[in-house]
Structures are given as C-alpha cells and as structure tokens.
Amino acid sequence: MSERVVLHYFNGRGKMESIRWLLTVAEVEFDEMYLTTREQYEKLLSDGALMFQQVPMVEIDGMKLVQTKAILHYIAGKYNLHGKDLKERVMINMYSEGLTDLMEMIMMLPFTADPKPKLDNIQTKAKERYLPVFEKALTGPVYLVGGKLSLADVLLLECTLMLEEKFPGILADFPNTKAFQGRMTLIPAISRFLQPGSKRKPQPDGNYTKTIMEVFKITIP
Known part of the structure; x- marks a missing residue:
C-alpha cells in the first residue's frame, strides 16, 4: 500500500x-x-x-x-483528470490558469488594508472577463473539455463557490455556469x-x- x-x-x-x-x-x-x-x-x-x-x-x-x-x-x-491528449491538456490548462488568476485575486483580499476597491475590481473582471468564457464553453457540454471531468471543472466549481461567497447572485446572468455548478455538487465525493x-x-x-x-x-x- x-x-x-x-x-x-x-x-x-x-x-x-x-x-x-x-x-x-x-x-x-x-x-x-x-x-x-x-x-x-x-x-x-x-x-x-x-x-x-x-x-x-x-x-x-x-x-x-x-x-x-x-x-x-x-x-x-x-x-486521469488532465485530458486524453495534448490538445485537450492545453485547453484544460488555459481554463485552469484563468481560474487560478481570478481565485488568487480573492485570496489576497485578507492581506489588503482596504479591500473595497479590490472587491469591485474582482467583481467586474469576473463578470466581464472570466465568467463569459465558461458560460460560452458550457453551452451544451456537460464538462469543459472532451466530455469528461477534468482539473478545469474542479477549479471552476471551486471558483464559482468562492465568487458567490463574496458576491451572492453573481451567477444570475450565467445560467450555464450555474447549472454546471449544480451538476458538480451532485458528484458524491464533492457532495461530501x-x-x-x-x-x-x-x-x-x-x-x-x-x-x-x-x-x-x-x-x-
């Protein structure tokens, strides 16, 4: 073992x-x-x-x-959460790095003397730069890449939950992303x-x- x-x-x-x-x-x-x-x-x-x-x-x-x-x-x-080939992997990595960039902005808030301007910037970027990407990618597919659960999906769930903690209702204009979040939370390991x-x-x-x-x-x- x-x-x-x-x-x-x-x-x-x-x-x-x-x-x-x-x-x-x-x-x-x-x-x-x-x-x-x-x-x-x-x-x-x-x-x-x-x-x-x-x-x-x-x-x-x-x-x-x-x-x-x-x-x-x-x-x-x-x-087996990183795609079946190089093309899938690079898509997973692009999605993942975008999500990491957004989450790192949220992570820095506790170390900011005046978080209000940072919060406003995060909300704007989330709604205008990041969430539209995933909303478009999830028009139809269950998962982001290759029809299979991947690192990118896990990070997207984590990120959307973090965003909702700071900005309740932020996914109201992103129904595909909200539906994806709901599907992901039904996975037994995630539910636990x-x-x-x-x-x-x-x-x-x-x-x-x-x-x-x-x-x-x-x-x-």
Missing part, C-alpha cells in the same frame, strides 16, 4: 485549497501538517523540503512537490466535501491571516 499523501500548509484555504479539492475529487485520502510557527517553516527550509522556499508542499509518491500548478498537473495526470466537518476550509479569518504574517514575517502596507 502506498503512503498517504501529506499536505504542508496553513490551516486555511490559500493556494492549497485547489489541491484539496482535486485530491477529493480523485478520492485520494490525505493528511495535513499545519504551519503555525516560524520555526516549523525554518525547519522545512533547513531540511531542503521547499525547492523555492515556498509552500504549498505536497508529499506524494516519494516526492516533495512544490509550485501549485505543478502539483495540480501531477495529480490531474495521475488520476461540501458538508460540515470535511477537510474543506472556511473563508479566511483574522487568525489565518495573522499566522501567515507571523510565519513569513510580512506586514500589510
């Missing part, structure tokens, strides 16, 4: 949350080691576990993987992940932000 996957990150969403989502959809069990102190982070550095001195870091298949996109691509490839008590993390709070700032020795300008 292979060893369980171990995630090294903070006890919160951040860049690790997409990895949690993907492992959940792939029905892969994982353990988590939470960073809570600067000393824990420095030990990972001294052990050589962090190639670029950054987390997330995922222990899987005897490797210590860093860089979120590389981790997602590895997991997606291993569990959305229930209280799962490994899905809540929206970040002050403790999450404070821990990250202390571990990385950063300040909000």
Whole structure:
C-alpha cells in the first residue's frame, strides 16, 4: 500500500485549497501538517523540503512537490483528470490558469488594508472577463473539455463557490455556469466535501491571516 499523501500548509484555504479539492475529487485520502510557527517553516527550509522556499508542499509518491500548478498537473495526470491528449491538456490548462488568476485575486483580499476597491475590481473582471468564457464553453457540454471531468471543472466549481461567497447572485446572468455548478455538487465525493466537518476550509479569518504574517514575517502596507 502506498503512503498517504501529506499536505504542508496553513490551516486555511490559500493556494492549497485547489489541491484539496482535486485530491477529493480523485478520492485520494490525505493528511495535513499545519504551519503555525516560524520555526516549523525554518525547519522545512533547513531540511531542503521547499525547492523555492515556498509552500504549498505536497508529499506524494516519494516526492516533495512544490509550485501549485505543478502539483495540480501531477495529480490531474495521475488520476486521469488532465485530458486524453495534448490538445485537450492545453485547453484544460488555459481554463485552469484563468481560474487560478481570478481565485488568487480573492485570496489576497485578507492581506489588503482596504479591500473595497479590490472587491469591485474582482467583481467586474469576473463578470466581464472570466465568467463569459465558461458560460460560452458550457453551452451544451456537460464538462469543459472532451466530455469528461477534468482539473478545469474542479477549479471552476471551486471558483464559482468562492465568487458567490463574496458576491451572492453573481451567477444570475450565467445560467450555464450555474447549472454546471449544480451538476458538480451532485458528484458524491464533492457532495461530501461540501458538508460540515470535511477537510474543506472556511473563508479566511483574522487568525489565518495573522499566522501567515507571523510565519513569513510580512506586514500589510
């Protein structure tokens, strides 16, 4: 039996949350080691576990993987969630990177002194730049690429749920995307992940932000 996957990150969403989502959809069990102190982070550095001195870091298949996109691509490839050929894969990657760009804007809100202008910008970009792409792609197809569940679908579900937390009703003008979201939540593994008590993390709070700032020795300008 292979060893369980171990995630090294903070006890919160951040860049690790997409990895949690993907492992959940792939029905892969994982353990988590939470960073809570600067000393824990420095030990990972001294052990050589962090190639670029950054987390997330995922222990899987005897490797210590860093860089979120590389981790997602590895997991997606291993569990047949990354398309059947190069053309499907590049479409999945394009969709996925667009979604990652949008979600990273939301992730930075807790570290912003005045989030209101950022929120307005996120909402505008979501409605004018990002959501129209997926609304068009889902005119007919059940999934975004190749008629099969992929990394891009998992990230789209995560992203739309994040958007609705900040902007309730934002999908009102995107019925195909809203219907897709509904279909995805019926997948048993996803349905379980959305229930209280799962490994899905809540929206970040002050403790999450404070821990990250202390571990990385950063300040909000």
